[in-house]
Amino acid sequence: xxxxxxxxxxxxxxxxxxxxxxxxxxxxxxxxxxxxxxxxxxxxxxxxxxxxxxxxxxxxxxxxxxxxxxxxxxxxxxxxxxxxxxxxxxxxxxxxxxxxxxxxxxxxxx
Amino acid sequence: xxxxxxxxxxxxxxxxxxxxxxxxxxxxxxxxxxxxxxxxxxxxxxxxxxxxxxxxxxxxxxxxxxxxxxxxxxxxxxxxxxxxxxxxxxxxxxxxxxxxxxxxxxxxxxxxxxxxxxx
Numbered sequence: 001x002x003x004x005x006x007x008x009x010x011x012x013x014x015x016x017x018x019x020x021x022x023x024x025x026x027x028x029x030x031x032x033x034x035x036x037x038x039x040x041x042x043x044x045x046x047x048x049x050x051x052x053x054x055x056x057x058x059x060x061x062x063x064x065x066x067x068x069x070x071x072x073x074x075x076x077x078x079x080x081x082x083x084x085x086x087x088x089x090x091x092x093x094x095x096x097x098x099x100x101x102x103x104x105x106x107x108x109x110x
Numbered sequence: 111x112x113x114x115x116x117x118x119x120x121x122x123x124x125x126x127x128x129x130x131x132x133x134x135x136x137x138x139x140x141x142x143x144x145x146x147x148x149x150x151x152x153x154x155x156x157x158x159x160x161x162x163x164x165x166x167x168x169x170x171x172x173x174x175x176x177x178x179x180x181x182x183x184x185x186x187x188x189x190x191x192x193x194x195x196x197x198x199x200x201x202x203x204x205x206x207x208x209x210x211x212x213x214x215x216x217x218x219x220x221x222x223x224x225x226x227x228x229x
Contacts, residue, residue: 001171034213036215036216038216045219045221045222046155046205046219048215048216048218052213055213057217089154091215096172097169098169098170098171099145101154
């Protein structure tokens, strides 16, 4: 199972919106709604930001939203803030009854 | 409050095995699948395997088939991940994780266990 494809880096200025893509296949992202997104600061454990494609856990800012179209999932961060600077990973269930992570995206706030 | 408490850091020689434990809190141990994820230094997240604590069924990433074993002890609400034939590339932080309620997505993470493989 190959890792899902994410851009290596995305940047934006404070207040702007950015979108991170996560491209898979019909055997993972395109075939199931078990797609999630994680935020990770250096040296820390990842934190769940989005589950089941577009659902936000309690406590996660509404500035984070997500969707899926075909085999590509997307995470949008609106009103970008300095604290959003981190690494972001997508994850999907697969047809092999396994899971696969994305390659990861480093978000930089300019 | 969900808590996943992992065992401490390990240093192993190439060819050896390592067994990492993950003790979960609460009385819902058998209700949620536990996944193991690892992250090599400076690298991304890598999914390794899963266990259903209720029946003990497991699933592993093809990359680790034959080298990883995930087990559980329901009496202590603890899950174990054993990785054998260690090589330097297995040096990583290993995370125990639990699914989010009413979802099959990973929701909760342990603090991570650093496993260093070095001669």
